[in-house]
Amino acid sequence: MNSLPEDVKSQLEEMQGRLSTLETALAPFLNKTPNQLEAQLDPLQRAQMYNTLSQAAASLFKLYLKTKGVDPEDHSFMKEEGRLKQYNKKVEKLAAEVELKKSNRTLEVDVAAMSRFIAAAVPDLSVQQKDELKKIGKEGNSKKKEQKRGQDQGAVEEKAAGGSSKKNKKSTGGSSVGHKDAALKFLHDALGEVKPSK
Template sequence: MSLAAARIAPDGTAGAGPVTLKASDHAPSPLDLPEDVQFQLGQFKHLLGELQKALQAAAAQAPSPADIAAIPEPLDRARLCMCIAKAVNSLHHVYLRAYGRDPFAPATAGGVAVGRQELDRIRQYDKKLARAVHDADLRASRPVLSLDVAAASRFIDAAIPDLSEQQRRDLKRAAQAAEAKRGGPDHRKGKKPRPQEALVQDLDQERIAALQQRQQEDGDEGQGQDLVAEGAEEQAEAKDAAGKARSSNGSRSRMTGPIYLQNYANRFSKYFTIKEIVSC
C-alpha cells in the first residue's frame, strides 16, 4: 500500500487525509565535508582555472622546432629545451596526481613505471646545462688578451734605430689608429723615464743643435748635411750602446744613483763629449 493511499493524520492516526511527497524529499543530501577540506577543494578549482589560462597563453606562443633551431647561441637553445622538458614533466605529474595516481609508484601498484626514470634523466641534463653555463660565465669573466699597438710601435721604434722616415710614420699612424679605436689615449700611469734615457735624450738634442748651428755658420750645405748624417749615425750608435748597457742586469743592479749616471756618461763620451758640442 502506498503512502498516498494511506491517509495519515498529523497526529499519526489514519484517515486524516492524503499526504503529498515533494521531489526534494528523494534528492540525496550533499556530502558533509570538513571546512578545511572544502576550502582546499575550492582553492584547487581556482588554481586549475589559473593553470588553464596559463597553458592557453603558452600554447598560443609555443615555439616551433624551426624557431628553436634559429636561436644562434647553443646555450640559449639548451636552456629553452630544458624549460620545455621540465614544464611537460611537471604537467604530466599533475595530471596523474589529479586522477589519484602516484607517478613514482611502480606499475604493479597502479603507478607509472617511467615517472622516476624521466625525472632522473631531466635532472641529469639539468646538471650538465648548469655546468656548461658556469664554464661560459667563467670564460667571460677572464680578461681578454689584446695587443697594445701603440706600445708595440714604441718598442719597435726604440729597438730599431735605423728605421726610415716612412716606416716611422707608418708606426705612428698605426699607434694613433689603435688609440682612436680604443676610445682615446691610454690613461694608464706612465713609467718614469730612466736617468740614462733622459741623459741620452739631452745629449742627442744638444749634439743635433750644435751640428745645425755649425751648418748655419759654415754656410756649406754639403758639409752641413754630412755633419747631420754623422750626428745621426753617432746617435744611433749611442742608443745601441745604451741598450746594451740596460741589458746587463748585473751591472745595472750594482750601480745606482750618481755612480750609474757617471758610468753611463763615460760610455757615452766614447762617441762625443759635451765640450766638443759647446766648442763647435
C-alpha cells in the same frame, strides 16, 4: 561543480588560473615550429629552452598522475625525471663555462688604454718616452685588429670546413702578454728616470 565543497572549488579555480598563466607563458613556444624556435637561438640557448620545456612537461605529467590518483614516485616516469635532472646539470655546467670564458675575455690588456693611462699618470715623461708610449699603443691596436681579422678568418674557414679551428685560437692567445711586458718594462724605465720632486 555546485556540489563540491567551497575549499575544493577555490583550489580548482586557483589551478585553472595557474594553468591559464602557464598557457600564456608557453604560447611563444606553442605558436612556432621547432625549426623556427631553433633559428632564433644559439646552441646553449636551445639546450636551455629544451631543458625548460622538458621540465615543464614533466611537472605537468606529474600533476596529471596525481589527478588520476597515481603516486608519481612509484611510476616509471621517475627514471625519465632523473635523466632530465642529469641533462639540466650538464646544461648548467656548460652555461657556467661559457660565462667564465666571457669573463676571461675582459681580462685582456688594452695596451692603448694602458699607455694613455701611464702618460696621464706620469706627467714628467720626456718627449722620447711619450713617443715610445704612443708607439706601444699603436702596436697594441694593430695587433688586436690583426687578431680579430685572424679569428674572423678562422671562423669563416671553420664554417666552410665544418670543423673546429683550435689552432687559430691558440696562436692568437699570447700576443697581448708581450705588449703587457713591454708596457710594464717601459713604465719601470720611465719611473726610474723620473726624479721625485722635493
